Amino acid sequence: MSAPIDLYYWPTPNGWKITIMLEELGLPYAVKYINISKGEQFAPDFLKIAPNNRMPAIVDPDGPGGSPISVFESGAILQYLGRKTGKFYPSDERARVDVDQWLFWQMGGLGPMAGQANHFRHYAPEKIAYGIDRYTNEVNRLYGVMNRRLADREFLATEYSIADMACLGWVRQYESGGQDLNDFPHLQRWFETLSARPAVIAGFDVGREERERQKHLSEDKDAQKILFGQRAQ
Known part of the structure; x- marks a missing residue:
């Protein structure tokens, strides 16, 4: 072991x-x-x-x-x-490129945009309509990209891979990003199918009690200062 x-x-x-x-x-x-x-x-x-x-x-x-x-x-x-x-994570180069492109799509697009949508919708000290609309709309566009990709396939790449794992959590947060999965039927099917996997259930559950013991971030001004006020020093 x-x-x-x-x-x-x-x-x-x-x-x-x-x-x-x-x-x-x-x-x-x-x-x-x-x-x-x-x-x-x-x-x-x-x-x-x-x-x-x-x-x-x-x-x-x-x-x-x-x-x-x-x-x-x-x-x-x-x-x-x-x-x-x-x-x-396949060793075949063509299959690996297929996974990599969707992994980096998540890292450079879905994650940052969903994070910004969540921030402007829930944590910004003042409601800025432009910021809310800008990022909510971009997440909607990105969900549309996934929905089209999944129209004729089970997974983002050829087989279940780290690309799917990378995106799951950001789709799980769809409500905080102002989205309705009913608008994206292929994405919704993918999300519900993968969310039923035992390993995914277990992965999502790690630390749940730790997080639930805390005040919600929207109510914790000290935590907001730590998370949203960082500079180099």
Whole structure:
């Protein structure tokens, strides 16, 4: 039995990507909670692992050559785990490109746009109609891209992959982003089908109680200052 992977984590769409992947792989892992609402992501020991002061991050004691390796950025972690195990990330170049393009589509588009929609809709100190409309509409457009992609296929790439895992959490947050999945029937079918997978259920459940013990972010002004007021210093 290999030593567990340390997962630095908080239950958010980016964190869920990794718990879902680890559950799908059946790899042992130890959760190290990084409570981002309390500023734990700025702890010096964590910054040695994740210099962008963002979770998730992992430390794999059984890295390349048998030596430990740390990895930050959720997309890079998914790719690393896929290469390490040979699962959910194909070795064939054409198939891998198919996965990569949808993974990077999520990293560069769906995640940031959904995050901004959620921010302007729920946490901005004043309601800015332009910001709300701009990002809500962009998430709607991106959901449409997924809906068209899934019209004639089960998954974003040829087979179930890290691309699907990367997008699941951001679709799970559809209500906070001002979307109605009934408008996207193929996306809705994909989401409901994958959400029923035991590993996805387990991945989404990691840290649920930790998060529920906190005040809702919309009511926690101190947490908002930590999350939304960061500068270089």
